[in-house]
Amino acid sequence: MSGFDRAPSGAAVRGDGVWAQPARARSRRRRGVSRATRPVDSLLALLVALSVVVALGAPLAAQSSAAPAEAWAQRSVGPLRLWSPPELAPQLDALAEDAAGWLPRLQRDLGPLPGGAPTAPFVIAVVDRGAWRRVAQRELPIPEQVVRRLDVRAPPWAAGYMLPSERIGVIRLDNVHRYPFDGAPTVLAHEVSHQLLHDRVGDRVPRWFDEAVATYEGRRRGLRDVAVLLSSTLFADVPPLRGLDYEFSRSEVRARRAYAASLEFLDWAIRRDRRAFPEASADDTLVRRLLAVMVGDPEVDFETAWRRATGEPLLVTEQEWRQGRWRLDRWVPVLFMNPTLSWAGLALLAVLAGLMRRRRSLEQRRRWQQEEDEESREALARWETPERGELVN
Numbered sequence: 115m116s117g118f119d120r121a122p123s124g125a126a127v128r129g130d131g132v133w134a135q136p137a138r139a140r141s142r143r144r145r146g147v148s149r150a151t152r153p154v155d156s157l158l159a160l161l162v163a164l165s166v167v168v169a170l171g172a173p174l175a176a177q178s179s180a181a182p183a184e185a186w187a188q189r190s191v192g193p194l195r196l197w198s199p200p201e202l203a204p205q206l207d208a209l210a211e212d213a214a215g216w217l218p219r220l221q222r223d224l225g226p227l228p229g230g231a232p233t234a235p236f237v238i239a240v241v242d243r244g245a246w247r248r249v250a251q252r253e254l255p256i257p258e259q260v261v262r263r264l265d266v267r268a269p270p271w272a273a274g275y276m277l278p279s280e281r282i283g284v285i286r287l288d289n290v291h292r293y294p295f296d297g298a299p300t301v302l303a304h305e306v307s308h309q310l311l312h313d314r315v316g317d318r319v320p321r322w323f324d325e326a327v328a329t330y331e332g333r334r335r336g337l338r339d340v341a342v343l344l345s346s347t348l349f350a351d352v353p354p355l356r357g358l359d360y361e362f363s364r365s366e367v368r369a370r371r372a373y374a375a376s377l378e379f380l381d382w383a384i385r386r387d388r389r390a391f392p393e394a395s396a397d398d399t400l401v402r403r404l405l406a407v408m409v410g411d412p413e414v415d416f417e418t419a420w421r422r423a424t425g426e427p428l429l430v431t432e433q434e435w436r437q438g439r440w441r442l443d444r445w446v447p448v449l450f451m452n453p454t455l456s457w458a459g460l461a462l463l464a465v466l467a468g469l470m471r472r473r474r475s476l477e478q479r480r481r482w483q484q485e486e487d488e489e490s491r492e493a494l495a496r497w498e499t500p501e502r503g504e505l506v507n
Contacts, residue, residue: 186239192217193233194306198240205287205298206240212299213306220303220331224310225402228409236281236309238274238302243288271366274301278312292366293342294329294373303332315408319416321359326376327401335381343374352439355379355432382435387424400424 187203189196189210194217198206227233264284268275273290276283283305290298307328311319343352346367352375353361361372380401387400404423408414420428 193235195235195237196240197237199242202240202242202287209240209298209302213302216303217306220307221310222397223331223399223402224307224314224327225405225409227313228412233310233313234281236283238276238283238285238305240285240287240298242286269363269366269369271369274305276305276308278309281309283309293370294339294377296333296338300332304328307331311405314405318408320356321362322355322372322376323380323416325362325373326380329373329377330380330384330401335377339374339377342370343378346371346374352436355428378439379432379435382438383424383431 185200186197187200187206189206191210191213194213196206196210196213221233264275264277264282268284271289271292272286273292273295274283274285285298285301285305287298290301295301295304305328308324311324311327352371355376358372358376361368363369384400388394391398400423404419407419407422408416414422417428420431424431
């Protein structure tokens with residue numbers, strides 16, 4: 115073996131005279147080669163992956179661009195335009211059929227528009243919880259920026275909301291049974307009432323009146339409203355009507371109290387007005403007279419219109435309402451807070467109702483008897499003559 119064939123230090127000589135490099139040296143050489151070629155290999159792999167993605171994604175992109183976005187279902191009832199995702203079309207059909215029955219009555223209740231102009235079209239979208247998440251896949255009939263404004267301003271518990279100035283509203287089917295509503299039709303009538311009221315008087319009415327009229331037109335007051343107001347006023351009195359405006363934008367509990375209180379006041383005022391003017395026609399209601407005053411004179415504020423429509427200031431009407439409900443608030447909760455006393459309270463209410471009914475019946479019979487006696491005396495006076503017992507015709 116020559117000097118040139120001398121094995122390196124640590125090298126082993128094989129049986130054929132050729133030296134063998136140690137395994138550690140071979141591994142160092144392999145690591146050096148791999149470090150040198152690693153950037154090139156990574157770049158090649160990236161280029162191959164990109165080419166595969168482009169090749170596979172081109173047909174999908176062409177297919178998605180060729181297929182139009184799925185359009186929303188649409189229904190029209192007079193000026194009302196109802197929209198919904200296609201999967202909610204059955205609910206949309208039911209709402210449109212129901213609205214065709216009450217929309218003319220609602221327009222009649224609120225009276226004509228200024229100058230007798232027709233109602234301009236407005237849109238209400240009917241959605242469920244996942245509709246806005248799927249909105250990117252659809253052809254949205256409502257401008258996206260308006261949708262964002264609606265969603266930001268509306269509390270999560272709201273069943274519906276309306277932007278009358280934009281003539282756009284939304285109904286959330288997931289919340290339609292929350293108070294003060296009992297289903298999608300009442301929510302729709304409520305939101306439509308907001309729009310029609312705004313078309314007549316704009317923002318010149320207080321919030322409590324706007325909400326009370328909308329709730330009253332959606333449905334009449336019932337036992338559920340009584341229970342909500344009683345339960346929410348056990349430890350706190352009903353705020354003044356002016357203070358109710360702020361309650362609607364607070365928590366759900368405070369909004370429920372505001373809805374119930376404003377509806378009770380309006381219902382009480384309407385019934386009192388009917389008793390005061392029994393000869394008035396069915397169309398001559400308190401709400402319609404008040405709105406007619408404001409439509410006829412755009413400079414009149416709400417309290418002035420109330421005084422002209424009722425003959426007294428709003429504060430006087432509110433005080434009379436509070437005096438009547440003060441007695442109710444004091445003894446009804448005491449009876450029903452205790453489960454043991456609740457049955458006694460029901461029995462007591464039944465007894466009181468029976469006694470009041472019996473008293474009214476006795477008073478009515480007494481009046482009838484008095485009228486009969488007066489008629490008998492008048493008849494005798496007509497038939498008797500100055501001569502005793504002689505009758506004249």
